[in-house]
Amino acid sequence: MGPDAGFVWGCFGLTCHAGNPFTAKLPHPITAARVPTMPYQLPFITTLFITCVAISAPDIRAAQIETQQLSDIVKVLASDEFHGRAPGGPGEEKTVAYLIDRFQALGLAPGGENGSWTQAVPLVRTQVQDPASMGFGIGDDHQALEQVSDIAIGTIRPQEQITIDKAPVVFVGFGASAPERQWDDFGDMDLTGKVAIFLVNDPDFAAGPDEAVAGRFGNRRMTYYGRWTYKFEEAGRRGALAALVIHEDKAAGYGWSVASSGPGENYSIVRAEGAAEPVTLQGWLHGDAAERLFATAGLDLNEQRALARSPDFTAFELKGVTFSADLAVTVERIESRNVLAILPGTAHPDETLMVSSHWDAYGHGEPDAQGRTMRPGANDDALGTAGVLELARLFKAGAPLERSVVFAAWTAEESGLLGSAAYAADPIYPLEKTVANFTLDILQTAGPARDVILVGEGQSDLQGDLERAAALQGRVVTPENLPENGLFFRADHFSLARGGVPVLLIMGIAGGSDLVEGGRAAGDAWIAEYIGTCYHQTCDAWDPNWDLRGAAMDVELFHTIIRDLGNSRRWPQWKPGSEFKAIRAESDAARVNDHSSN
Numbered sequence: 001m002g003p004d005a006g007f008v009w010g011c012f013g014l015t016c017h018a019g020n021p022f023t024a025k026l027p028h029p030i031t032a033a034r035v036p037t038m039p040y041q042l043p044f045i046t047t048l049f050i051t052c053v054a055i056s057a058p059d060i061r062a063a064q065i066e067t068q069q070l071s072d073i074v075k076v077l078a079s080d081e082f083h084g085r086a087p088g089g090p091g092e093e094k095t096v097a098y099l100i101d102r103f104q105a106l107g108l109a110p111g112g113e114n115g116s117w118t119q120a121v122p123l124v125r126t127q128v129q130d131p132a133s134m135g136f137g138i139g140d141d142h143q144a145l146e147q148v149s150d151i152a153i154g155t156i157r158p159q160e161q162i163t164i165d166k167a168p169v170v171f172v173g174f175g176a177s178a179p180e181r182q183w184d185d186f187g188d189m190d191l192t193g194k195v196a197i198f199l200v201n202d203p204d205f206a207a208g209p210d211e212a213v214a215g216r217f218g219n220r221r222m223t224y225y226g227r228w229t230y231k232f233e234e235a236g237r238r239g240a241l242a243a244l245v246i247h248e249d250k251a252a253g254y255g256w257s258v259a260s261s262g263p264g265e266n267y268s269i270v271r272a273e274g275a276a277e278p279v280t281l282q283g284w285l286h287g288d289a290a291e292r293l294f295a296t297a298g299l300d301l302n303e304q305r306a307l308a309r310s311p312d313f314t315a316f317e318l319k320g321v322t323f324s325a326d327l328a329v330t331v332e333r334i335e336s337r338n339v340l341a342i343l344p345g346t347a348h349p350d351e352t353l354m355v356s357s358h359w360d361a362y363g364h365g366e367p368d369a370q371g372r373t374m375r376p377g378a379n380d381d382a383l384g385t386a387g388v389l390e391l392a393r394l395f396k397a398g399a400p401l402e403r404s405v406v407f408a409a410w411t412a413e414e415s416g417l418l419g420s421a422a423y424a425a426d427p428i429y430p431l432e433k434t435v436a437n438f439t440l441d442i443l444q445t446a447g448p449a450r451d452v453i454l455v456g457e458g459q460s461d462l463q464g465d466l467e468r469a470a471a472l473q474g475r476v477v478t479p480e481n482l483p484e485n486g487l488f489f490r491a492d493h494f495s496l497a498r499g500g501v502p503v504l505l506i507m508g509i510a511g512g513s514d515l516v517e518g519g520r521a522a523g524d525a526w527i528a529e530y531i532g533t534c535y536h537q538t539c540d541a542w543d544p545n546w547d548l549r550g551a552a553m554d555v556e557l558f559h560t561i562i563r564d565l566g567n568s569r570r571w572p573q574w575k576p577g578s579e580f581k582a583i584r585a586e587s588d589a590a591r592v593n594d595h596s597s598n
């Protein structure tokens with residue numbers, strides 16, 4: 001069966017941007033007071049100026065991302081022949097061939113496995129079959145759970161039958177095990193063979209300012225402990241059979257309809273032999289179903305939510321409550337590929353800077369009002385991929401750098417950051433010598449802006465690099481406007497961050513830009529329009545009317561930063577308090593540091 005046939009194109013548990021939180025009404029905390037005082041220069045004027053003086057400085061002259069190039073590349077990748085670029089389908093063949101052709105034409109070297117341009121990414125697609133029989137048992141009472149209305153559950157284990165018979169149920173609160181924050185929700189609780197029930201987000205999300213937990217988990221900024229992916233992983237590490245997260249609109253960042261869309265379908269990478277097994281079942285529990293469950297166990301869910309915010313909270317079994325499930329699962333293997341190219345460094349080729357995007361999009365799905373079925377992913381993320389190709393062109397045209405630059409186009413981002421996760425699990429260029437990852441995922445198409453939006457404020461030194469590069473353009477850095485939604489954990493850069501690599505993400509939907517024409521209001525309106533009508537839909541198509549001058553300037557920021565780091569011995573660091581600092585520290589000895597980190 002071709003992988004396009006029978007795909008259920010949903011967001012549940014899958015996409016990096018599942019259920020995007022933005023609406024037209026969200027206020028932006030940054031005001032017009034942040035507008036830079038330097039006069040704004042249109043990029044084409046810069047081009048002309050530099051063309052005149054660049055005879056002795058070809059590298060500087062090369063530093064121009066061409067808006068026409070960006071547009072032309074997107075026009076190809078988002079065209080009908082590319083079938084919406086679903087992993088494993090005919091769109092993959094075209095896309096991979098196109099990217100290799102472009103990298104080759106630019107004069108880059110193959111950067112993939114065994115001297116090739118690609119890295120194999122074997123994927124597993126699982127689909128829980130209807131009807132799925134599940135429920136909680138409390139004494140003689142049985143609370144059946146309906147897939148979609150009460151629960152949205154799936155599996156990432158490649159097994160065709162899942163049976164759980166009366167497993168004990170444990171409430172683990174937020175389920176955070178965070179020694180660096182002096183927080184542990186598990187205590188002595190052994191989860192082996194049990195079902196863990198989690199609250200969504202992290203412990204201080206809903207806390208009042210006078211509560212002991214306030215500020216312990218970044219206040220409203222979501223930490224990784226707040227993501228459902230962390231909760232499923234932690235449950236797996238502790239041997240749980242299943243992990244269920246109680247859904248709440250605000251704390252999740254999206255409604256139940258998003259959490260329960262595409263029910264029972266999951267994608268995952270094929271785990272290496274001997275790798276830790278994930279939980280057998282994972283998913284969301286509807287808030288009403290959770291309330292019923294707690295009530296029959298003699299508990300009030302709201303009260304338990306408040307108690308779970310206390311540093312004294314410890315996981316406990318719901319007395320007399322069990323969970324059972326009997327499910328059939330279809331399991332399908334998909335062979336997909338990442339595409340990689342490299343420009344080897346002249347002095348330190350083993351130290352790499354990585355630029356990446358994701359080549360995949362949503363393929364074909366249900367017809368829209370005009371009967372269109374293809375979701376071309378023009379902005380998300382053909383445009384980011386065009387940015388990667390443009391950076392490859394600039395770096396090839398410029399003076400060679402001392403460090404290597406790797407260009408990666410990941411597969412299966414929309415299925416759960418899988419191509420980048422597969423790479424991070426089996427990196428071609430060792431992560432400890434990867435200086436930083438720079439990810440482009442969605443660029444704004446509304447024209448020049450006075451600022452660039454930073455995702456993940458306070459995470460790493462790269463924030464300083466971004467500020468300096470932006471200042472060279474007469475622009476400033478503005479933090480994302482909804483850090484509680486954890487965008488920092490929802491694109492491919494995160495796969496590298498988890499491996500300790502410092503990362504920088506430009507994502508055009510992370511907050512409205514302060515546009516030269518129309519200001520912040522126009523930037524917010526652009527996002528609302530894109531998210532509301534096109535994001536992950538048929539209408540995310542190439543548009544000849546896009547104004548890509550702002551996008552080009554954003555991509556040029558990466559060019560400036562990479563050029564600087566590429567000729568230095570500097571290793572950007574995670575800031576104290578970052579979830580990823582300790583991971584990076586494990587490989588500190590592998591890096592020669594010039595101690596001039598900013």
Ligand SMILES: [Zn+2]
Pocket residue numbers: 358380381413441442
């Ligand atoms: Zn994307």
